[in-house]
Amino acid sequence: MPYIQKKDRKRFDALLGDLEVATQKISAGELNYLLSSVIWRIFENNKSYSKANELMGVLECVKQEFYARKVTPYEREKQEQNGDILE
8 A cells, every 4th residue: 555654755755756757758668677676676685485475465556556546547537538338
């Protein structure tokens, strides 16, 4: 769940600002590299099945949260603009 306390977000927001990811166009490959690098480094610091399972769960939750909060509203907007598949 990405809803950490606002006071805890500051250190991560600073990192994002340094990377300028929020304001720059980034390719799918570059984003994959960035996310993979973070996940792989976390795993290297604590190699275990439990940690691997935890990290895969985090990635799955990120995917689902993105779909629910960003993709679904976009799809609904396009459905209203262009009509439903079954229309």
